[in-house]
Amino acid sequence: MTPAETELFNAMDELGRVEFAGAGREIGAEFLGTQLLRGVGSRPRKLTLHDVVVVGELDVEAGEVGFPVEFERCTFEHAPNFEQATVAGLYFADCRLPGLRASQVRLHDGLALRDCVINGCLRLTGAHVAGQLDMVDCVIDGPADGAFKADGLRVELDVYCSGRFRVTGLTRMIGAHIGGQFICEGATFRNPEGEVALQLSTLTVDEHVFWRDGFTAEGDVILSGATIAGRLICDGARFLSPGRIALLAGGMTVGQEAEFSAGCVVDGEMNMVGSRFGGWLKLTGGEFSNPGGVAINLTRSLTSLNLVLREGTVVRGELRLAGARVDGLLGAQGAHLENERGVAMNAFGLKVSSDLSLSVRGDERFRAQGRVVLSDAHIGGDLDCSGGRFDSDDGEALIARGVDVVRDIKLCKVFVAHGKVDLAGASVEGKIDFTGAELEHGEDAVRCDRVKVGHSVIFDKVRASGRVRMCDARIGSELTFHKALLRGRKALKLRGTQVRGALRFKFAERPAGRIDLRQAQAGSFGDSENDWSAGSTLDGFVYGALRENSMELNKRLRWLRDNHRYVPQVYLQLAATYASAGQHDEATDVLMAKEDARRRSLSGFFGRLHRSVWWLLSPTVGYGYRPLRILWCLGALTLVGGFVFHLLRQDADNFAKARPHLDPHWFDPWLYTVDLLLPIMSLEHSQLWVPLHGARWASLAFTVLGWVLAVCLVTGIGRLFKRDER
Structure with a gap:
């Protein structure tokens, strides 16, 4: 044994807590391994080695180290081998290692690699650590395919990979189980030569995972x-x-x-x-x-x-x-x-x-x-x-x-x-609110076909450069466009939409494109003169009432006349609305405007003929809707005829007495005119005088006019009882 080994051997013989200061001296790995595997009776309570250089390979594979071992500021020539060993506790602090082989190691306490530098692979595959795994400030620089291998690792308490902890190469912890927390605050995992930096598939952590405060992974994390x-x-x-x-x-x-x-x-x-x-x-x-x-x-x-x-x-x-x-x-x-x-x-x-x-x-x-x-x-x-x-x-x-x-x-x-x-096909139990929205699209800025809305749809103050389209929608309350700006080439399409409450326009300015309300339905309708653009269509549009401050009737009829093709339903709907509101005169005006529009829509020879005949019905009986107008016509013709025949009677040659005993002063020009204008009934005044010369032609003219009025009256009364629904 070297002097250093002898000194360590003697210190361990004293048992208790052994602290050996190597001061940079070398100790053989084989000798150290023998001391770590001492029997039960000769084991110290703990062994701490300071500033030792371990020469050779420390190999305690499958052995049992019955006491905790701590290395501080130690250097290892080869990677220590603790595979399948059973160790009370293993701690490295500020050590330099070319790797660590500890697969399937069993540690009754913790494993520490604090502030260590490992230039190789750290192997903890299948290891079982009953305490903590502490790798704070540890630096591992290993191969790209596995710098830190810990598949199946089981740590009963926490795992610390914090501070200046850094791994260069692949870190694998597939199927690992951590019984406490997994703390990697400030840690760096990088694998410059591979795609995956951190492989943690099926990892289990019983408490929390903290990857924060500068945690960095350069490569895939799985x-x-x-x-x-x-x-x-x-x-x-x-x-x-x-x-x-x-x-x-x-x-x-x-x-x-x-x-x-x-x-x-x-x-x-x-x-x-x-x-x-x-x-x-x-x-x-x-x-x-x-x-x-x-x-x-x-x-x-x-x-x-x-x-x-x-x-x-x-x-x-x-x-x-x-x-x-x-x-x-x-x-x-x-x-x-x-x-x-x-x-x-x-x-x-x-x-x-x-x-x-x-x-x-x-x-x-x-x-x-x-x-x-x-x-x-x-x-x-x-x-x-x-x-x-x-x-x-x-x-x-x-x-x-x-x-x-x-x-x-x-x-x-x-x-x-x-x-x-x-929003096509959307279902909304409340409302859809576009108030103040800015919508821009070349064709349809908004598409809300077939939406079902329990309450209202609001387009107030909307600015739309494309069409607002809402076909076949169902709206439970109201649909409003107060102060909206519709600037699309096609402004608004509400074809087939049903609004149980109010449909209100009142746009900020006249829409640039047309409005399509074909087959739409609304409980009530509110609009103004500036709401309607040329080419707008109202075919089949049904509404229950017109709201207050809506467009005046004369302006509405003028717009229909000038900008809408003849569609009977449009006029009939408008008339029915006024009639249901008790405004029967306005309803009649609408129906008369309908007949005017119908007359104008006819074309061809028979159309012109029909228009000529119907042209008489308008001033005389209002197409049958105002039959009493004929009294004004009759009165006017009576006045004109009275003056004409009064002038004609000045010349005695214009009238001859039908009976010899008649006094010429008995001739009454106005009564004579009335008798001519009433072809069906006779006042017998015209029969007393025989018109001659100019009076003959005048009498014939007023007789024809009387028949014309009679025909108009009969036609008008017939239409009064049978409305034309065409």
């Missing part, structure tokens, strides 16, 4: 199938694997909350498909970047409480939530999502028990550059996009086809969409 009973905290962590899956955690289960916030950076995809979170999932303040690909993948994940990525969160790439379930709220107020030429947020089939908020928080508004897809999602509270900004280069900004919302959809408070907002 947590697939991992189970964490407590919290997963990654505040300030950095996962760097550009263009690849930086964090693969499919099927992971976290019993409490998970946080990737407060400065967390993920460069590459964060894949947590099918993961389960027992508490909150917090992404607020994180930066997630995978341009052109999926940045955050939470497909079919389950979050038992809230999922939040509020102001300060930046996602470059797709945020995928397809089929995910959030049992609380999903809050993305103030978040920025960037995927300009693709999908910024894909939440197809998402289920949220409370609110889904893509709105403003503080001074930050939610912004999405790329499509936001919420189709077939179920939202148990509000879908709140108020104040949000949605920009899409491919034409569709917000797609929420078939979305089911228990409360309201809020697209108001300067909500901005540069691209189509598509």
Whole structure:
């Protein structure tokens, strides 16, 4: 034995706590191994070696070290071999090792590698540590295919990989079980020559995982199938694997909350498909970047409480939530999502028990550059996009086809969409509010076909550069456009929509394009003269009443005459509305305007003939709706005829007495005129005088006019009892 070995041997013979200061002297590995494997009666309580250089390979494989061993500031020529050994406790502090072989080692207490430098592989595969695994400030520089191998490792208490802890090469802990906490605050895992830096598939942690305060992984981190009973905290962590899956955690289960916030950076995809979170999932303040690909993948994940990525969160790439379930709220107020030429947020089939908020928080508004897809999602509270900004280069900004919302959809408070907002087939128990929204699209700025809304749809103060389209919708209360600006080439299409309450226009200015209300229905309707553009269509539009301050009747009829083709139903509906309100004179005016429009719509020879005949019915009996007008005609003709025959009687040659004894002064020109104008009945005054010369032609003219009035009267009375529904 060397003097140093002799000194150590003698110290160990004294048993008790042995502390050996080597002062840089060498001790043979074979000698040291023999001393570590001493029998029961000759074992010290603890052995501590300071400043020792271990020469050769320390090999205690499958042996039993019955006392704790501590190495401080020691240097090993070869990697110590503790494989399958049973050791009371093993501690290295500020040591230099070319590796450590400890597969399937059994440690009754802890294993420490504090402030150590390991230039080789640390092997803990299948090891069982009854205490803690302490690797604070440890540096491991090993091969790319395995610098730290700990598959199947079992640690009953905590694992510390904190401080200046650094691994260069692959770290494998597949199937490892940690009975306490897994703390990697400030740690660095990098594998410059490989793709995976940290392989933790099916890892089990009975308490919390803290990867924060500068935790860095340069390469893929795999947590697939991992189970964490407590919290997963990654505040300030950095996962760097550009263009690849930086964090693969499919099927992971976290019993409490998970946080990737407060400065967390993920460069590459964060894949947590099918993961389960027992508490909150917090992404607020994180930066997630995978341009052109999926940045955050939470497909079919389950979050038992809230999922939040509020102001300060930046996602470059797709945020995928397809089929995910959030049992609380999903809050993305103030978040920025960037995927300009693709999908910024894909939440197809998402289920949220409370609110889904893509709105403003503080001074930050939610912004999405790329499509936001919420189709077939179920939202148990509000879908709140108020104040949000949605920009899409491919034409569709917000797609929420078939979305089911228990409360309201809020697209108001300067909500901005540069691209189509598509809510086709949506079901909303509350209201849809577009108040003050700015909508821009070349064709349909808003598409709400077949939506079912329990309360109201509000487009007040909207500025739309494309068409507002809402066909075959069902609205339980009202649909309003107060002070809206519709500047699209096609302004508004409400074909087949049913509004149980009021449909109100009152636009800020006349729409630039046409309005289509074909087959629409409303409980009441309110409009103004400036609401109607040329080419608008009202075929089949049915409404129960006209609201106060609506367009005046004469202006409405003038607009229908000048800007709308003849459709009988349009006039009949308007007349029925006035009639049901007790305004029968106005209803009659509408029906007469209908006949005027019908007359003007006829063409061809027979059309012109028909128009000529009907031209007589308007001033005489008002197409049968005002038959008493004929009395005014009869009175006017009586006055004219009276004066004519009064002048003609001045010449005795114009009339001859039918009876010799008649006195010429008995001739009454007005009575004579009335007798001529009443062809059916006779006053027998015209029979007493025989018209001659000019009186003959005048009498014939008034007789014909009398027959014309009679025909008009009969036709008018017939139409009074049989309304023409053509």
